């Protein structure tokens with residue numbers, strides 16, 4: 339880790355003790371660095387119990403890495419996301435919330451869709467409305483119902499309150515049914531993890547007090563992304579007595595409005611509820627002069643270039659087509675790699691110093707092809723997402739695993755029975771003659787699995803797969819996925835002193851073991867959202883045509899949604915430490931075969 343000298347302003351923040359503070363800071367100004375240094379300093383004080391909350395597992399892992407692994411840090415500091423913090427509380431206190439066993443997380447969108455469909459089916463009124471809809475409208479209906487359910491949870495409302503005066507008032511009844519079905523499966527969804535702990539803190543003063551006393555300081559990163567539920571959770575945790583809380587954020591980087599996030603929770607509510615002192619940081623330590631100047635024009639800011647002024651590169655390329663854009667990106671990468679060094683870049687120019695960013699995952703298709711054609715290695719950056727299997731055997735394994743640890747989980751049991759085309763997964767005869775005969779071995783193996791013998795079970799499974807008559811490509815994929823699972827298990831066991839199979843499954847669902855795989859070699863391809871908080875020496879920002887970035891839906895809606903797209907462009911720009919290449923195609927191939935003419939993103943116009 340490079341040794342850096344904090345500026346006087348940064349040092350002042352690191353030196354802050356008790357009290358409520360809002361650190362408003364622009365991109366690359368060292369927010370995360372300062373927060374981490376402060377946590378480190380406070381953890382060394384006699385009263386240094388700290389709760390540090392981030393928005394991504396990656397950010398939490400980075401803070402943990404910077405803090406080191408001394409016994410003191412391990413004992414005094416909890417670093418995690420809102421979800422992992424709340425999950426750790428639920429695991430201890432679920433009984434107080436009316437669950438006899440710890441509920442399991444249904445993390446997949448597919449699970450939620452299945453649940454809402456069950457809820458619709460169980461109420462004749464909804465069932466008949468739903469059945470009369472065309473397939474496209476059916477999807478819209480389930481989507482709207484799930485949105486309604488999420489909004490109830492994230493906006494800390496009752497279903498009745500949300501339905502009042504809204505055109506979606508019928509969803510109010512589906513909400514209850516959806517929750518009942520979840521409960522009958524002994525399950526919770528992602529939003530419930532935080533909502534339940536908020537409920538626990540508000541209804542159970544003694545438990546809230548216990549947590550208040552467990553920490554002396556709370557520090558939260560990326561606070562522009564707080565939503566109402568998260569903010570209320572913090573407020574309920576603090577109560578009227580706990581006042582040592584530091585929030586760090588940048589309103590210009592607010593990009594999660596679609597999840598109910600708003601910078602106003604930090605800028606307005608926090609300031610008035612906690613009488614927080616505001617401190618600003620507006621120097622940029624990350625980016626080169628060219629990148630800062632371009633970002634300043636984009637956002638109409640006046641961020642200063644500090645210390646070492648590295649010229650860097652900012653360039654906009656207008657491509658005749660998506661293919662031309664991909665060739666520009668890959669051609670430039672080849673030139674940079676061939677040069678091996680550049681005065682603006684520390685050390686050799688290598689794959690791991692290059693990232694390609696886009697608004698959505700669909701813009702990468704051509705670039706991906708071009709990288710493959712040139713044998714340039716690349717990987718997609720994963721966010722908080724849970725592990726997903728695509729081989730049939732590992733999909734079956736996952737479903738068997740879920741049902742084993744949660745016998746009330748009828749949703750996944752049914753999915754497994756449908757997948758295998760059997761009436762009952764507990765009948766070994768049926769399994770042997772099922773669509774996937776190997777399922778019988780998987781089940782036998784899992785029947786007496788425990789966290790202590792899970793490694794052995796995985797190895798046994800490897801030899802079962804190896805000796806199976808799966809077709810070569812499928813066998814390889816299955817074994818790769820099993821190896822991947824094993825890496826996650828190693829990571830989980832490293833992170834947990836009291837491991838359990840249930841705990842392992844929740845850690846997978848929350849993406850807590852994502853850093854386990856060392857697959858991340860080559861050029862990083864990422865959406866801007868996933869790259870938030872991180873940096874790369876050389877960044878290519880592709881697909882900057884209007885309608886793609888900003889997204890056409892935000893263009894249609896305008897207002898705050900369009901502003902968030904601009905913020906997202908700012909996030910993308912400021913991930914670049916030295917070189918930033920921005921490009922867009924003048925035409926795009928539509929899925930139905932026509933080409934559509936495209937123009938430069940409205941955000942880039944002041945830069946050309």
Ligand SMILES: Nc1ncnc2c1ncn2[C@@H]1O[C@H](COP(=O)(O)OP(=O)(O)OP(=O)(O)O)[C@@H](O)[C@H]1O
Nearest residue numbers: 342343344345365366367368369370371623624871
């Ligand atoms: N005083 C300093 N001197 C030199 N480098 C610094 C200093 N402070 C921070 N940095 C470096 O600047 C970069 C940005 O820091 P950091 O990631 O903490 O910023 P941030 O404000 O959290 O960024 P963002 O909000 O854009 O994600 C990092 O590489 C960090 O090591």
